[in-house]
Amino acid sequence: xxxxxxxxxxxxxxxxxxxxxxxxxxxxxxxxxxxxxxxxxxxxxxxxxxxxxxxxxxxxxxxxxxxxxxxxxxxxxxxxxxxxxxxxxxxxxxxxxxxxxxxxxxxxxxxxxx
Amino acid sequence: xxxxxxxxxxxxxxxxxxxxxxxxxxxxxxxxxxxxxxxxxxxxxxxxxxxxxxxxxxxxxxxxxxxxxxxxxxxxxxxxxxxxxxxxxxxxxxxxxxxxxxxxxxxxxxxx
Numbered sequence: 152x153x154x155x156x157x158x159x160x161x162x163x164x165x166x167x168x169x170x171x172x173x174x175x176x177x178x179x180x181x182x183x184x185x186x187x188x189x190x191x192x193x194x195x196x197x198x199x200x201x202x203x204x205x206x207x208x209x210x211x212x213x214x215x216x217x218x219x220x221x222x223x224x225x226x227x228x229x230x231x232x233x234x235x236x237x238x239x240x241x242x243x244x245x246x247x248x249x250x251x252x253x254x255x256x257x258x259x260x261x262x263x264x265x
Numbered sequence: 266x267x268x269x270x271x272x273x274x275x276x277x278x279x280x281x282x283x284x285x286x287x288x289x290x291x292x293x294x295x296x297x298x299x300x301x302x303x304x305x306x307x308x309x310x311x312x313x314x315x316x317x318x319x320x321x322x323x324x325x326x327x328x329x330x331x332x333x334x335x336x337x338x339x340x341x342x343x344x345x346x347x348x349x350x351x352x353x354x355x356x357x358x359x360x361x362x363x364x365x366x367x368x369x370x371x372x373x374x375x376x377x
Contacts, residue, residue, distance in 0.1 A: 195356070251313060252298065252321065252323075255300075255308035256307070258307060
């Protein structure tokens with residue numbers, strides 16, 4: 152069975168600081184990995200996805216994530232936080248390219264302080 | 266173009282009543298998914314439809330939950346004899362074949 156671990160539930164950064172959101176996965180098959188963002192009272196929006204091509208994946212809004220098989224990790228980063236980045240972030244894993252069920256982590260709420 | 270839409274946006278019901286939640290996927294998307302988002306359990310998969318194949322119902326928590334997808338388009342999630350633990354946000358997503366999932370805004374269900 153697949154699973155995703157996002158340790159902690161909240162992270163707070165200052166505007167302009169590095170954003171690092173951690174994600175570790177477990178999968179018996181080569182995984183497809185995703186990061187989604189959820190703004191208040193909205194649905195989920197795809198930030199980026201890893202589908203076995205390049206290990207460093209660039210997404211929207213300046214976010215990127217690196218797939219590290221040896222560490223079973225897919226951490227999300229952004230060099231400089233913006234106030235508009237405040238949201239909840241979910242890491243997810245799938246056995247296929249997103250075209251079947253996603254298994255989500257618990258989510259991480261990001262607060263950006265001025 | 267239009268995204269995934271869900272109705273109602275909010276639903277308050279009494280324990281024991283049945284509820285129906287509707288999802289209109291993006292036109293042309295062959296796959297449709299239902300997830301549940303709750304404080305205690307996070308985001309959980311419920312059910313998945315792909316074209317004319319039999320749906321994957323492996324995430325439905327009990328036989329009080331059912332879903333159908335008519336004409337390969339609109340889907341309805343039905344919860345019978347609602348319980349307080351059913352209170353959650355129910356999210357629908359659709360995707361083209363082998364493509365990424367696009368999510369709707371969700372229906373917030375409150376069972377009193």
